[in-house]
Amino acid sequence: xxxxxxxxxxxxxxxxxxxxxxxxxxxxxxxxxxxxxxxxxxxxxxxxxxxxxxxxxxxxxxxxxxxxxxxxxxxxxxxxxxxxxxxxxxxxxxxxxxxxxxxxxxxxxxxxxxxxxxxxxxxxxxxxxxxxxxxxxxxxxxxxxxxxxxxxxxxxxxxxxxxxxxxxxxxxxxxxxxxxxxxxxxxxxxxxxxxxxxxxxxxxxxxxxxxxxxxxxxxxxxxxxxxxxxxxxxxxxxxxxxxxxxxxxxxxxxxxxxxxxxxxxxxxxxxxxxxxxxxxxxxxxxxxxxxxxxxxxxxxxxxxxxx
Ligand code: FVH
Numbered sequence: 001x002x003x004x005x006x007x008x009x010x011x012x013x014x015x016x017x018x019x020x021x022x023x024x025x026x027x028x029x030x031x032x033x034x035x036x037x038x039x040x041x042x043x044x045x046x047x048x049x050x051x052x053x054x055x056x057x058x059x060x061x062x063x064x065x066x067x068x069x070x071x072x073x074x075x076x077x078x079x080x081x082x083x084x085x086x087x088x089x090x091x092x093x094x095x096x097x098x099x100x101x102x103x104x105x106x107x108x109x110x111x112x113x114x115x116x117x118x119x120x121x122x123x124x125x126x127x128x129x130x131x132x133x134x135x136x137x138x139x140x141x142x143x144x145x146x147x148x149x150x151x152x153x154x155x156x157x158x159x160x161x162x163x164x165x166x167x168x169x170x171x172x173x174x175x176x177x178x179x180x181x182x183x184x185x186x187x188x189x190x191x192x193x194x195x196x197x198x199x200x201x202x203x204x205x206x207x208x209x210x211x212x213x214x215x216x217x218x219x220x221x222x223x224x225x226x227x228x229x230x231x232x233x234x235x236x237x238x239x240x241x242x243x244x245x246x247x248x249x250x251x252x253x254x255x256x257x258x259x260x261x262x263x264x265x266x267x268x269x270x271x272x273x274x275x276x277x278x279x280x281x282x283x284x285x286x287x288x289x290x291x292x293x294x295x296x297x298x299x300x301x302x303x304x305x306x307x
Contacts (some may be wrong), residue, residue: 006021006222010276011257013288014136016231022045023046023047023080023081023166023167024046024048024049024078024079024080024081025041025046025047025049025081025082025167025250026046026048026049026050026051026069026076026078026081026082026083027041027048027049027050027051027074027083027084027085028050028051028072028075028076028082028083028084028085028094028095029052029059029084029085029086029087029091029112030050030051030058031052031057031085031086031087032056033085033111033140033142033145034085034086034229035052035054035057035060035142035147036060036067036085036142037085037098037111037145038050038061038142038147038172039061039284040145040146040170040171040233041083041167041170041300042061042064042065043146043199044167045159046170046302047067047079047238048061048065048066048067048069048074049066049068049069049074049075049078049079050056050062050066050068050069051068051071051072051075052068052073053095055068059157060174065239071098071187072098072099072102073098073099073100073172073232076099076102076103076164077102078108079106080105080108081106081107081108081163081164081261081294082103082107082108082109082131083109083110083113083167084096084108084109084112085110085111085112086279087112088112088114089112089118089122089193091112092110092112092122092281093125096108096125096126099129100103101129103106103130103131104129104130104131105130105131106131106132106136107131107132107133107134107155107157107160107163107164108126108131108132108133109134109136109160109168110122110126110133110134110135110136110166111137111152113137113185114187115163115181115182115185115187115189116182116183116185118184118185119156119181119184119185119282120180120181120182121154122135122181123135123156123181124155125264126258127152130236131219132156132157132158132159132160132163133152133156133160133181134155134156134157134160134161134164134181134187135154135155135156135176135181135182135184136152136153136154136155136168137153137184137188137189137191138171138188139151139152139153139186140152140172144248145171145172146170146171146172147156147172147226147307148172149172150171150172150173151172151173151175152168152172152173152174152175153173153175153183153184153187153188154175154176154177154184155176155177155178155179155180155182155183155184155185156179156180156181156184156279158176158179161174161176174234181221188274192299198227201228201277201288202224202266204273204275204277204278205219205224206220206224207268207273208264208267208268208271208273209294211271211272211273212271213275216284219222223304231290238297238298238299239299241297241299242302247295247296247297247299247300247302248295248296250296250297250298250299251297252297252298253294253297254285254288254289254292254294254297254300255289255293255294255295256294256300256302257285257297257298258282258286258289258294260284261278261281261282261285262282263279264278265279267281278306281301285301286303288301290299293303
């Protein structure tokens with residue numbers, strides 16, 4: 001894998017030559033995220049053309065100076081750089097397939113959420129139409145776009161990344177992961193997996209204390225966040241154990257943890273809270289304990305298969 005290139009948000013002021021050169025940008029898809037992306041390129045001074053299936057969503061951007069394309073082909077023809085951000089790859093392919101020959105010679109940056117397989121197939125399809133393809137995973141919500149906390153992961157054509165990087169920096173830090181178009185999606189989905197597992201634990205925890213009238217806000221700020229922050233400090237060590245496939249060193253073995261998780265489930269059910277968010281981790285731990293006697297810690301569950 002190529003060394004990731006991280007573009008600091010703070011470099012943007014001196015890196016706005018793209019706008020000076022008048023490089024035009026087209027944004028396809030004006031939902032919450034597409035509108036935020038189009039707003040960022042407009043604000044940076046790029047001549048911006050927009051297209052959306054529901055044409056009315058272009059209005060706020062047109063009022064700010066964007067040109068509205070009547071068709072996808074017109075939108076694609078308007079700019080060398082075409083940024084797409086729609087619901088899913090099915091919608092993306094439906095849209096791009098109406099572009100005809102207009103795609104040839106363009107750089108398509110697709111920021112739609114999808115799988116690595118979809119990204120690779122779309123790259124082949126776009127390249128087959130004579131365009132360069134860059135896939136992206138947005139690690140931000142719309143209001144973060146352009147801000148210091150916004151990160152977008154990219155993979156695919158390195159040449160395309162280098163060409164359009166000044167535009168991409170308008171969205172936040174830009175990290176290039178390598179030539180395989182599936183890499184951005186792979187990393188995006190991995191980060192989202194971590195996020196959804198965190199949300200699952202949060203939802204279960206506040207439901208459990210909520211059964212005794214403890215307010216979610218109070219519990220979250222005074223206890224849950226400090227606890228999770230403390231637990232996060234163990235992740236580098238767990239990651240090192242996974243890389244080394246050495247799961248032996250732990251003070252918190254899985255046989256002990258199996259009892260604690262069973263207690264969470266028993267107590268939840270007794271308090272009237274469904275334990276469905278906790279059952280998958282219990283299953284993983286029990287499978288591993290049955291196989292190994294419970295030596296090793298959480299890192300031994302790595303790979304999602306329970307070891
Ligand atoms: N919003 C977020 O928090 C997340 C942050 C991380 C990245 N995601 C991904 O971004 C993609 C777009 O998300 P979005 O928030 O903009 O989604 P919506 O506001 O629901 O807009 C959806 C757009 O997709 C268009 N669309 C849907 N189906 C079709 C279709 N068959 N043909 C043409 N366009 C279609 C839709 O058009 P319309 O309904 O306005 O006519 C919107 O432009 C997504 O992959 C997230 O996972 C966002």
